[in-house]
Amino acid sequence: MMSSCRFAFAVHVLAVLASEKTDCCSSSRLARTVNTNPVVIRRLLIELQQAGLISTLRGPRGGAVLKRKPEKVTLREIHQAVEPGDTFGAHPNEPSPECPVGKKIARVMGRIQTRANRALARELETMTLADVLRELRRP
């Protein structure tokens, strides 16, 4: 599964925003702590902004701010904001309609997909950004 690291980056970024005293944090500073390029961070910030988790400000002294209390941000929201994909991939080419299995497998896999996605979402819903901060503070 060639999964992206965007979820890990997003949790990292939001944890920094939540733990920082300063109200604005620039993409350069975030990029330094994540150890990547500022543009990668800015692309991520746009998605987090569209999800309503942060807001950004241009110009000097600009940057990103958390819009909600950490207790009110679930990992599910973060995941959904930056990893829109499914848990696993579907058939790339249409299976043979000649075969009784091939004819209906897509529908069945679709249901399995839905249940898998929901199970993952349920688990991520039980954890918030505040839990992440608590874990980060532990020795």
Add this chain to the structure above:
Amino acid sequence: MMSSCRFAFAVHVLAVLASEKTDCCSSSRLARTVNTNPVVIRRLLIELQQAGLISTLRGPRGGAVLKRKPEKVTLREIHQAVEPGDTFGAHPNEPSPECPVGKKIARVMGRIQTRANRALARELETMTLADVLRELRRP
């Protein structure tokens, strides 16, 4: 998430093996119903074999056979056999140890990863190949 279609292929292949009367099914025939190349199927069969789900036979009249009753094959086993990866990716580059968040984020993300993987596995554990066959038979 650039997820592979190997899980979908594997469920498809095993469903065909479970529903076929003939005891052996060649990679060519399986490839035709999945609509892909026989080598892709053979690579998949090796993984399913290593997981103990099927056995294969060389030579004429050779092919693959299901080793267990469909009721005894969970989707979790199938998934684990062909998609060894994690639910989401980790930081590709080590985060800055200067930053209090960067210093510990890997450990926290690891725990989240574990919980996500387990939640997915739990859900897939509740479904068997027999359930897939039942769904396939429904109009």
Add this chain to the structure above:
DNA sequence: TGATTTGTAACAGAATAAGTTACATTAGAT
């Protein structure tokens, strides 16, 4: 012995993601 199938190596092509450079746009500060 011959035919057929798996196992496997090697490679092509496509897709995806991260990283990078460059620049227009915006907005605060002096």
Add this chain to the structure above:
DNA sequence: ATCTAATGTAACTTATTCTGTTACAAATCA
């Protein structure tokens, strides 16, 4: 007003991964 510093965004490179394909050795049955 002007300078400066930040976001937003486009374009491109590079690396990785996956599927698909060809080719062939090894195995096995008739």
